[in-house]
Amino acid sequence: MLLLGVKTFVRKLGQNLFIALQLAVTLILMVQIVSSVENRVGLYMPIRQFFSGRGAIVGCHMVMGDEQEIKSKFSDVTDVNGGYITGLSYAPKGSTGEKSYGAEALDNNFINTYTPEMESGVWLSDADCSADSSIKAVVTESTFGYTTGDIVEADFRPTDDAEFQNVSIEIVGVIKDDSPILGFSIQIYNSNSDFRDLYLSNNKESNPVPLLITQKEQIEQKGIPYAFGMRNIILNFNDDISESEEQEISMHLANYGQAMTFTDFNRNNQKYVTEEIARILPLMVCIFILLIVSTVSLNGLSVKSQLKSFSIYYILGAKWRQCITINFISSIITSVIAIIIAATAANVINLMGLWSFTVVQFGRVQLLSCLIVIIINLLASLILPIAIMKSNTPKEIITSTE
Amino acid sequence: MIKVNNIVKIYNPKSSNAFEALHGVSTQINDGEMVAIMGKSGAGKSTLLHILACIDNYQDGEYYINDTLVKNLSEREYARIRNEKIGMVMQDFALVEDFTALENVLIPLNFSKQKVKNKKEKALAALKSVGIEELAKKPCSKLSGGQKQRVAIARAIVNEPAMILADEPTGALDTKTSAEIMELFTSLNDKGHTVIIVTHDPLVAEQCHRIIELSDGNIVS
Numbered sequence: 270m271l272l273l274g275v276k277t278f279v280r281k282l283g284q285n286l287f288i289a290l291q292l293a294v295t296l297i298l299m300v301q302i303v304s305s306v307e308n309r310v311g312l313y314m315p316i317r318q319f320f321s322g323r324g325a326i327v328g329c330h331m332v333m334g335d336e337q338e339i340k341s342k343f344s345d346v347t348d349v350n351g352g353y354i355t356g357l358s359y360a361p362k363g364s365t366g367e368k369s370y371g372a373e374a375l376d377n378n379f380i381n382t383y384t385p386e387m388e389s390g391v392w393l394s395d396a397d398c399s400a401d402s403s404i405k406a407v408v409t410e411s412t413f414g415y416t417t418g419d420i421v422e423a424d425f426r427p428t429d430d431a432e433f434q435n436v437s438i439e440i441v442g443v444i445k446d447d448s449p450i451l452g453f454s455i456q457i458y459n460s461n462s463d464f465r466d467l468y469l470s471n472n473k474e475s476n477p478v479p480l481l482i483t484q485k486e487q488i489e490q491k492g493i494p495y496a497f498g499m500r501n502i503i504l505n506f507n508d509d510i511s512e513s514e515e516q517e518i519s520m521h522l523a524n525y526g527q528a529m530t531f532t533d534f535n536r537n538n539q540k541y542v543t544e545e546i547a548r549i550l551p552l553m554v555c556i557f558i559l560l561i562v563s564t565v566s567l568n569g570l571s572v573k574s575q576l577k578s579f580s581i582y583y584i585l586g587a588k589w590r591q592c593i594t595i596n597f598i599s600s601i602i603t604s605v606i607a608i609i610i611a612a613t614a615a616n617v618i619n620l621m622g623l624w625s626f627t628v629v630q631f632g633r634v635q636l637l638s639c640l641i642v643i644i645i646n647l648l649a650s651l652i653l654p655i656a657i658m659k660s661n662t663p664k665e666i667i668t669s670t671e
Numbered sequence: 672m673i674k675v676n677n678i679v680k681i682y683n684p685k686s687s688n689a690f691e692a693l694h695g696v697s698t699q700i701n702d703g704e705m706v707a708i709m710g711k712s713g714a715g716k717s718t719l720l721h722i723l724a725c726i727d728n729y730q731d732g733e734y735y736i737n738d739t740l741v742k743n744l745s746e747r748e749y750a751r752i753r754n755e756k757i758g759m760v761m762q763d764f765a766l767v768e769d770f771t772a773l774e775n776v777l778i779p780l781n782f783s784k785q786k787v788k789n790k791k792e793k794a795l796a797a798l799k800s801v802g803i804e805e806l807a808k809k810p811c812s813k814l815s816g817g818q819k820q821r822v823a824i825a826r827a828i829v830n831e832p833a834m835i836l837a838d839e840p841t842g843a844l845d846t847k848t849s850a851e852i853m854e855l856f857t858s859l860n861d862k863g864h865t866v867i868i869v870t871h872d873p874l875v876a877e878q879c880h881r882i883i884e885l886s887d888g889n890i891v892s
């Protein structure tokens with residue numbers, strides 16, 4: 270039976286390759302579409318939990334202190350999230366000059382929320398940041414010359430009037446240029462700001478000074494000072510306050526920088542996400558229609574062309590079910606070839622750099638969408654023969670062509 | 672032995688263009704017989720043969736193969752009967768044209784319920800017995816009418832069915848080839864196969880033991 274399935278495929282090689290090609294194109298389009306959707310909402314989904322309920326985003330102009338200090342100043346603040354500035358200073362690689370560049374820190378909350386694309390090495394969530402190990406850090410691409418595995422000699426003062434202490438920081442990874450990084454964007458608030466403004470994209474061309482990011486828990490543990498400030502931070506308020514109270518607290522927070530309530534912020538987020546989805550939806554619907562129409566018609570064509578052989582098999586002792594199985598095996602081969610074509614084409618496109626205008630990744634969602642395409646195709650190759658064979662008995666098929 | 676009892680066949684039974692092709696046909700064919708079914712075009716010969724071959728149903732009456740009632744069986748049972756008990760030679764040979772002669776003969780073996788050993792040897796032996804062993808590797812589309820008919824016969828006998836059914840096996844062949852094909856059927860009958868041939872040709876019918884004459888869906892003799 271397997272053999273007959275293979276033969277069935279080979280007999281209509283041209284036609285089946287055409288079907289495979291069509292399927293491959295659909296797969297590539299699907300990956301492309303899903304990627305662009307993911308690209309647009311991929312920055313939103315992980316962080317939306319941080320601005321539920323009441324609260325404000327503050328683009329600080331000054332140092333605000335740690336969470337405790339902020340909470341003590343604003344009794345309605347229940348939680349603070351954002352990137353930290355630290356007391357750590359360092360210099361470019363090999364430089365004996367003054368250590369005048371500051372390092373940053375993220376707490377585990379943010380580290381685990383969004384992983385930027387890495388040029389080399391690993392993101393902080395995959396590094397050993399346990400209490401008794403050395404301080405780990407990631408850097409952005411820069412002219413400072415630090416790469417994965419390098420040790421950065423840094424110093425800090427535990428308190429303002431203490432002596433400088435030296436500390437070694439191990440670079441565990443380099444963040445790719447232009448990859449969004451959560452927590453370090455600076456004051457850019459206007460009434461149109463949305464979630465995208467909580468990310469910073471660094472590029473060594475426009476900013477040669479790297480971002481050197483450590484883990485806040487490690488910094489704290491080594492007695493290095495850290496604080497919120499100079500960056501955008503997210504403040505959550507008590508849930509039982511009203512929208513006007515939210516507005517009022519935000520007014521007070523505006524002393525530290527620009528402040529925007531969650532209410533306004535989320536309105537902008539919603540607007541952006543719906544607009545983007547609305548932009549992509551027609552394309553998705555088109556591709557879906559293309560998928561359905563082409564799979565159904567091509568599979569129908571394929572079954573029709575095999576119908577006579579299947580009737581012959583039937584007369585010689587096959588069950589209809591076996592004929593459908595044979596057709597199904599042929600379809601599976603077609604699908605496998607389609608996947609191979611699609612994967613090859615994707616690699617070629619990638620190598621030629623034609624995809625640089627959109628970020629195409631191949632992750633779980635893309636895999637799932639490809640799986641759906643394949644399943645629809647296989648289902649069509651199961652249902653269509655059943656439908657076609659239902660309307661004609663094998664005898665009718667064989668005698669009608671006599 | 673096969674027996675049909677008051678078989679009624681209606682095409683498109685539930686629609687307005689329902690057509691009764693057989694009006695209660697009864698007959699009996701014994702093992703080892705060689706029978707011709709004759710009659711005018713449209714008399715119902717093919718219809719009857721298709722019912723005997725288990726590729727068509729009937730509305731009323733009974734069809735027995737060796738005392739087994741062949742009616743409302745499961746799909747699996749019908750498939751098994753078609754595969755093991757019946758060798759069918761269709762009117763236009765019904766070969767898979769892009770398969771080779773050998774591949775065509777292998778089809779019944781591939782759908783056999785039992786595990787068949789030495790499939791290829793068996794198929795080659797069947798081709799040899801119809802005298803075209805040397806054409807085994809040739810695609811059927813490249814064969815002549817007589818050669819195709821031989822492939823169809825080889826395919827019909829490869830599972831050694833008790834009964835061989837042929838629908839106008841000489842209809843499309845010249846006189847000389849017809850005679851050769853009839854020789855084949857006669858020798859198969861000599862080996863013990865029951866042979867039932869639908870034909871228009873009196874010369875063909877002459878070589879059978881008995882003629883069943885159909886007219887407008889009734890047996891007249």
Ligand SMILES: Nc1ncnc2c1ncn2[C@@H]1O[C@H](COP(=O)(O)OP(=O)(O)OP(=O)(O)O)[C@@H](O)[C@H]1O
Pocket residue numbers: 665682683690692710711712713714715716717718719
């Ligand atoms: N699928 C069908 N639907 C409706 N009517 C049919 C169908 N097949 C056959 N018939 C009708 O049934 C009658 C018997 O047909 P059948 O094919 O058995 O005749 P036949 O004796 O084999 O004729 P021929 O010698 O031309 O092959 C004919 O009148 C034919 O038109």
Ligand SMILES: [Mg+2]
Pocket residue numbers: 716717718838
């Ligand atoms: Mg006929």
